[in-house]
Amino acid sequence: MIDHTDLEKTFLLKVRPDQLFSITCLVRQKIMNPGYDPKIQVEVDPTEDTEWNDILREHGIIPEKPRKTEELEEEAREEKKEQQHANRLENKTLNELDELEDDEEEEFLEKYKQKRMAEIRRLASKAHFGEVYGISKPEYKKEVTEASKHCFVVVHMSLHSSLQSRILANLLNLLAHKYPQIKFVDIPASRAVENYPETSCPTLLIYKGGDVIKQYVTLLRLAGNQTKISNIEDILVEVKAIKDTDRRLVKNNEPHDEHSNIGEHQLSNEVGEDEDDFLINRFII
Known part of the structure; x- marks a missing residue:
């Protein structure tokens, strides 16, 4: 639970005197009514990694910090790597997957085996006919x-x-x-x-x-x-x-x-x- 007084104190330490009343009202409104959409413009740099900005982001006053290009590229590389693994394993039986344990990353292989077993169980649950x-x-x-x-x-x-x-x-x-x-x-x-x-x-x-x-x-x-x-x-x-x-x-x-x-x-x-x-x-x- 957030301590209203501490939160307000944090805001007060960061704002100019002429912003004091508006910011205090804004904070109280956001705490009491999370759905409140504030119209007050706060002079901050949303790209800065500060405690002040973290508080503003937490309450939806400023947008989330833009992700760095490096982070996005790393995530894309990981997704591509996982897809390449999945493509190699797509048509393997569970026994064949066991034989690949030395060649594939253990964590990914185990996750993929669990996925395949879930698919087998799903098919088995639908197997009502057979003739x-x-x-x-x-x-x-x-x-x-x-x-x-x-x-x-x-x-x-x-x-x-x-x-x-x-x-x-x-x-x-x-x-x-x-x-x-x-x-x-x-x-x-x-x-x-x-x-x-x-x-x-x-x-x-x-x-x-x-x-x-x-x-x-x-x-x-x-x-x-x-x-x-x-x-x-x-x-x-x-x-x-x-x-x-x-x-x-x-x-x-x-x-x-x-x-x-x-x-x-x-x-x-x-x-x-x-x-x-x-x-x-x-x-x-």
């Missing part, structure tokens, strides 16, 4: 429109007789396990929309906030019959359902990582050996 849910038309509003107010929802309007629809179904099954924080649903197109054209299947819809934010009719705008997990991941990154730096993304895996093409390898086994047209098109195109 593709089959839904009916009466369930659409609740399972898609309403659900998208809390998370991203990816809808596959499917047609079993469509090769591309079967390709997409396999990809979405893999993605649902890979990104359990995103909800994936499947509904036969004919049940979702009466007389929906078979030539428009598969249709891929992405919902957020109760609205469709992205739509693909067939896979032609992607890679057609050669569509891979990475193509769908690019869409999810574009709509911000996944961060571009997410280590789970195929593109963020090491080139020779045995898991880097997960989905591409599995898909070739899951589509089936009876898809002769698929294989012919794949090698001819």
Whole structure:
């Protein structure tokens, strides 16, 4: 608590006699009413580092002391250094971060590890799904429109007789396990929309906030019959359902990582050996 008398004495020692009454009133007003905006002009150099100026700054009578260029430059250097550290560590696993302890500043590394662990916990708390849910038309509003107010929802309007629809179904099954924080649903197109054209299947819809934010009719705008997990991941990154730096993304895996093409390898086994047209098109195109 500030002693009013001492504060006033400090002011009195610093001012000229002709300023005495005005300054005393100003100080009392500021102490009794912190929101008071004084209009009295006090003759001081706000750049001086004095006890007098400290008191004036404390009570908002003069502005804060301008920061020195050297201080600003030092702060900018520190921020740049931290950003360089962060960029180097961005896609490292916790085990890889442990291996870097000898090369990085311990304090910064520990802070970054805590940040990564918090991010992992955040993702885990959102991991409610993990599979593709089959839904009916009466369930659409609740399972898609309403659900998208809390998370991203990816809808596959499917047609079993469509090769591309079967390709997409396999990809979405893999993605649902890979990104359990995103909800994936499947509904036969004919049940979702009466007389929906078979030539428009598969249709891929992405919902957020109760609205469709992205739509693909067939896979032609992607890679057609050669569509891979990475193509769908690019869409999810574009709509911000996944961060571009997410280590789970195929593109963020090491080139020779045995898991880097997960989905591409599995898909070739899951589509089936009876898809002769698929294989012919794949090698001819």
